[in-house]
Amino acid sequence: MDTKSSSKKVAVIGLGYVGLPLACLCAKKGHSVVGIDINKDIVEKTNKGISHIKDETLEQRLKEVTGKLVASDKFDDIPSRDVIIICVPTPVDEKYKPDLRPLKSACEKICKLIKKGQLIVVESTIYPGVIEEVVKPILERSGLTAGDDYFLAHCPERIDPGNKKWSVDSIPRVVGATNAGGLKAAAEFYRSVIDAPVHELSTVKAAEAVKIMENSFRDVNIAFVNELARSFDKFGIDISEVIKGASTKPFGFMSFYPGCGVGGHCIPVDPYYLIERAKTAGFDHRFLKLAREINHGMPEYTVELLEAKIGDLKGETVGVLGVAYKADVDDMRESPALDIIRILKERGANVIAYDPYIPSKSDVKSLDELLNKARYVILAADHREFKEMDPARLKEHGVEIIVDGKNCLDKEKIKALGIVYKGIGR
Numbered sequence: 001m002d003t004k005s006s007s008k009k010v011a012v013i014g015l016g017y018v019g020l021p022l023a024c025l026c027a028k029k030g031h032s033v034v035g036i037d038i039n040k041d042i043v044e045k046t047n048k049g050i051s052h053i054k055d056e057t058l059e060q061r062l063k064e065v066t067g068k069l070v071a072s073d074k075f076d077d078i079p080s081r082d083v084i085i086i087c088v089p090t091p092v093d094e095k096y097k098p099d100l101r102p103l104k105s106a107c108e109k110i111c112k113l114i115k116k117g118q119l120i121v122v123e124s125t126i127y128p129g130v131i132e133e134v135v136k137p138i139l140e141r142s143g144l145t146a147g148d149d150y151f152l153a154h155c156p157e158r159i160d161p162g163n164k165k166w167s168v169d170s171i172p173r174v175v176g177a178t179n180a181g182g183l184k185a186a187a188e189f190y191r192s193v194i195d196a197p198v199h200e201l202s203t204v205k206a207a208e209a210v211k212i213m214e215n216s217f218r219d220v221n222i223a224f225v226n227e228l229a230r231s232f233d234k235f236g237i238d239i240s241e242v243i244k245g246a247s248t249k250p251f252g253f254m255s256f257y258p259g260c261g262v263g264g265h266c267i268p269v270d271p272y273y274l275i276e277r278a279k280t281a282g283f284d285h286r287f288l289k290l291a292r293e294i295n296h297g298m299p300e301y302t303v304e305l306l307e308a309k310i311g312d313l314k315g316e317t318v319g320v321l322g323v324a325y326k327a328d329v330d331d332m333r334e335s336p337a338l339d340i341i342r343i344l345k346e347r348g349a350n351v352i353a354y355d356p357y358i359p360s361k362s363d364v365k366s367l368d369e370l371l372n373k374a375r376y377v378i379l380a381a382d383h384r385e386f387k388e389m390d391p392a393r394l395k396e397h398g399v400e401i402i403v404d405g406k407n408c409l410d411k412e413k414i415k416a417l418g419i420v421y422k423g424i425g426r
C-alpha cells in the first residue's frame with residue numbers, strides 16, 4: 001500500500017449498518033470509495049444518495065458525499081483499491097452456530113482479484129481464529145501471501161446505530177494484523193479516517209477477541225439484572241429504584257437495565273461465536289450460555305406478566321408497541337418484540353402491532369389507533385413516541401393493563417389513572 005499518499009482508493013464490501021456509515025466517512029475524509037453490495041436495491045439507492053437505513057445523520061452524510069462514494073454490485077474495482085474493508089453479516093444459524101457463509105463468499109469473490117500491496121481489513125464480528133483459519137486460506141488462493149504480499153488486519157466495528165453521542169467518527173478503535181507491517185498500515189489508515197484513538201494489539205486474535213468480550217460483557221450483565229428483576233418481582237421490590245440507589249456508589253458498580261429481551265445483530269449473536277469456537281478448543285463457556293438462556297427467556301417472561309393479570313390470552317386482543325429491537329431504529333434483527341408477538345399468537349391472542357419506524361410490520365397506522373383497539377398493551381421498544389406519550393392517552397382510549405417491557409413509562413402516573421402497570425422487576 002502506498003503509505004505516502006494521504007488519499008486512498010478504498011472498497012467497502014457490505015453497505016449495511018456498519019459498511020454504509022464507514023463508506024460515507026471514508027469518502028468525507030477524502031478517500032475515493034467504492035461500496036460493494038450484493039443487494040442491487042441498496043446499490044441503486046446509495047448511488048442516488050438515498051440511505052436505505054433510517055438515520056438522520058447517515059441520510060445527511062450520504063447526500064454530502066454524493067459523487068465521492070460510488071456503489072456497485074460488482075467486484076470489478078477490487079484490483080485498483082489500496083484498502084478493502086469487509087463489513088458483511090456474521091449471523092448464527094437456526095442452531096445458534098456461527099454462519100460464516102457471507103464472509104467466506106466475500107473472500108472467495110475477492111481472492112482472485114487482490115493485488116500485491118493491498119490492505120484487507122475485516123470489520124465484521126468474528127470469533128478468535130477466523131482471520132487465520134478461514135479468511136487467510138481463502139485469500140491465499142490468489143497465490144499471494146498475507147504479510148509478505150498484502151496486509152491482512154481485523155478492526156472490529158463498534159457502531160451503535162441510533163446513538164447520537166458516539167458515531168463511527170468518534171468511537172475509538174482497536175486493530176490487530178497478521179504481521180507488524182499490516183498493523184502499521186491498518187492503524188495509519190484508521191487514523192486517517194476516524195477522529196478518535198486507534199489502539200494497536202499485538203495479535204489479530206486479540207483484536208477478534210475484543211469485540212466478543214465487549215458484547216458478551218453486555219449480555220452477561222443484562223442477564224444479571226434480568227435475573228434480579230425476576231427475583232425482585234417476587235418480593236415486590238422496584239428494580240429501577242434499586243439500580244438508582246446502587247449507582248450512587250461512585251466506584252465498583254455499573255448500571256445495566258432489565259427488559260423484555262436482548263435484540264440486534266450483535267449482543268444476542270456474538271457470545272455464540274465464542275461459545276462454539278471455545279467448544280472446539282476444549283473449553284465450555286457455562287457463564288455465557290447461562291446469560292444467553294436467561295436473556296432468551298425474557299420475551300416469554302414478559303408475556304407471562306400479562307397472563308398473570310388476565311389469565312388465558314385466548315381470544316384477547318393485545319397491542320404490541322414497537323417491533324424494532326431498540327429505541328428509534330427500524331432494525332428488527334433478533335428483536336424480542338418478534339418473539340413476544342409469536343408467543344402471544346401461540347397462546348391464542350389477537351395481536352396488533354405498531355412501530356412508527358417500521359410501517360410494513362404495523363397493523364395500524366398510529367399509536368392512537370392501537371390504543372383504541374387494545375385493552376391490553378405490551379411495550380416492547382422504547383421509541384420516543386411511546387416514552388413521551390401522555391399516560392392520559394392510555395386512559396382516554398380505555399387501556400386497562402400495560403406491561404412496560406422497557407421500564408420507560410411513568411409507573412406512578414399510570415397507576416394513578418387506575419390502569420394496571422407492570423414493568424420488568426418493577
Ligand SMILES: NC(=O)c1ccc[n+]([C@@H]2O[C@H](COP(=O)([O-])OP(=O)(O)OC[C@H]3O[C@@H](n4cnc5c(N)ncnc54)[C@H](O)[C@@H]3O)[C@@H](O)[C@H]2O)c1
Nearest residue numbers: 014015016017018037038039088090102105106124125157
Ligand atoms: N449492526 C450493528 O450495530 C453492528 C455493530 C458492530 C458490528 N457489527 C458487525 O458488522 C457486521 C455487519 O453488520 P451489519 O449490521 O452492517 O449487517 P447488515 O446486514 O446491515 O449489512 C451487511 C450488508 O452486506 C451485504 N452482503 C452480504 N453478503 C455479501 C457479500 N458476500 N458480498 C457483498 N455484500 C454482502 C448485505 O447485502 C448487506 O447489505 C456483522 O459482523 C456485525 O456483527 C454490527
